[in-house]
Amino acid sequence: MNLQQLEYFKVIAETENFTTASKLLLVTQPALSKSISKLEEELNVPLFEKRGRNVKLTRYGKIFLVHAERALLEIGKGIKELDEMASENIDKISISSTSRVGAYFMNFIISDFLNENPNTKFQFNQQSIMEIIDDLNNRKIDIGFYDNHTEAILDSSIECIPIKKEEYILIVPKNHVLADRKIISLKELENESFIAFCESSKDKILSYKDMLGYTPKISIEPKGANIGSAVEGLVSAGAGISIVPNSPTINTNLLSKISIKEPIKERVIYMSFLKSEYVSPIIKLFRDYILKHIDNN
Structure with missing residues (x-):
């Protein structure tokens, strides 16, 4: 069973005619009939019965239609919500840093980046190193910044790149x-x-x-x-x-x-992010901007 079959079933139930439904769905009538037949085989019940040139829902079909419509409605809501989220996040970057880095380093970086990319929206907060790592793993933030005078945090799921050394x-x-x-x-x-x-x-x-x-x-x-x-x-x-x-x-x-x-x-500032995680173009642009513009010598 797939989404297409549910869509086909719903339109046929509304039009009560395979020919009319095939025209609305822009699919051939044989392909439509084959799809519904497979759905009935999977459900092991007949969904439609012939009434002259038209079809009517069987008692099984009437019950299944309620659930199919509900499923299609929820999937539609989900798609809409994801579209809205994707649209909102096109130019959004969620970052976090330790307090010292946030106080003097991130302010300049964000300001300079916004001068070149004024439509970008930053969500920025300050946390401890371990809170940053946890939020990266939980996908609450896109990029983390922290400073340490020893080594990068060792976490197999996170990429840590030294971006600046300070005396x-x-x-x-x-x-x-x-x-x-x-x-x-x-x-x-x-x-x-x-x-x-x-x-x-x-x-x-x-x-x-x-x-x-x-x-x-x-x-x-x-x-x-x-x-x-x-x-x-x-x-x-x-x-x-x-x-x-x-x-x-x-x-x-x-x-x-x-x-x-x-x-x-020296104290080292690290930029960290999840490995093998899809990122939007604006997040990639920001990461590349940091690697290009920060003097880490």
């Missing part, structure tokens, strides 16, 4: 004794109070002890969605200094950025 720098308030320095050694910071930069216990970016080679004095360890802004605000207020990823959004009117002499493993 860590020291930030101090403008009135700090180190504010005029261009470069500094970590050994010179032993007596300083640090404002720790770690976004959460799950997404911890940086171990200050491992990096510095000694246990520093941590005066404040802010947490929350806007961790970057919180750290920079505390540093500019003179509450301590901090080692953070170099970002174009750091307010150099209030803060001084100082390069670090010792090599520190």
Whole structure:
């Protein structure tokens, strides 16, 4: 049984004539008769009985017509709903990122992309790394972005592409004794109070002890969605200094950025998406745009 047979059956029931039905359905009468015969064989009951040149529904046909019409109606609704969804999503991209990436990286990317593709609609939220991975697997988002100083998340169903590497720098308030320095050694910071930069216990970016080679004095360890802004605000207020990823959004009117002499493993921003998943042209365009325009050196 297939959708075509149900359509044929419904039209014949309405017209009560195979010839008329064949003209409306744009199919030959023999083909129409053969299709209905196969349907009756499958159901193992007669659906029509002859009444002169016309046909009438049998008692089986009358019962089956109720269900066939209901099925065709529901399928029609489903097709319409899918068409509407597809139409709405033609220029729609659903993305998610960790909070720090969202605060300074995604804003610029989305803005630049919209300048070239003004009809695009973005659905954008911020989550933890594992929430991003879960939403990708559950197809709630199209693309995820996260930052990590170790490795990409290992999930066989997800493609993770490193798209940008960032160096860590020291930030101090403008009135700090180190504010005029261009470069500094970590050994010179032993007596300083640090404002720790770690976004959460799950997404911890940086171990200050491992990096510095000694246990520093941590005066404040802010947490929350806007961790970057919180750290920079505390540093500019003179509450301590901090080692953070170099970002174009750091307010150099209030803060001084100082390069670090010792090599520190860069923080890497990854773009992730489901492997072997159909994507709309606009999503592919956005992914290609990122790979083409982001400097990951």
